[in-house]
Amino acid sequence: MKPYALAILLLIFVVLIVLIFASEPVSTCQEDLYNCNNFTSQEAAQEVFDLCDEDVHHLDSNNDGIACESLTTTQ
Numbered sequence: 001m002k003p004y005a006l007a008i009l010l011l012i013f014v015v016l017i018v019l020i021f022a023s024e025p026v027s028t029c030q031e032d033l034y035n036c037n038n039f040t041s042q043e044a045a046q047e048v049f050d051l052c053d054e055d056v057h058h059l060d061s062n063n064d065g066i067a068c069e070s071l072t073t074t075q
């Protein structure tokens with residue numbers, strides 16, 4: 001393998017890594033990404049709800065701190 005071929009492969013690798021990290025959302029709390037029907041259980045919805053200081057995903061419509069009461073609990 002010629003030396004420049006290795007350099008090109010390394011460059012492609014670095015570009016791919018940068019693209020993967022650049023496409024990651026900074027935080028799931030920055031925009032409304034989920035609805036209750038995206039979750040299979042109330043606990044899963046609660047976990048996402050608890051991550052954010054505010055109810056950005058509108059999972060707690062009656063503001064009682066419990067997300068997606070309409071979903072079944074696993075317990």
Ligand SMILES: [Ca+2]
Nearest residue numbers: 060062064066
């Ligand atoms: Ca609620």
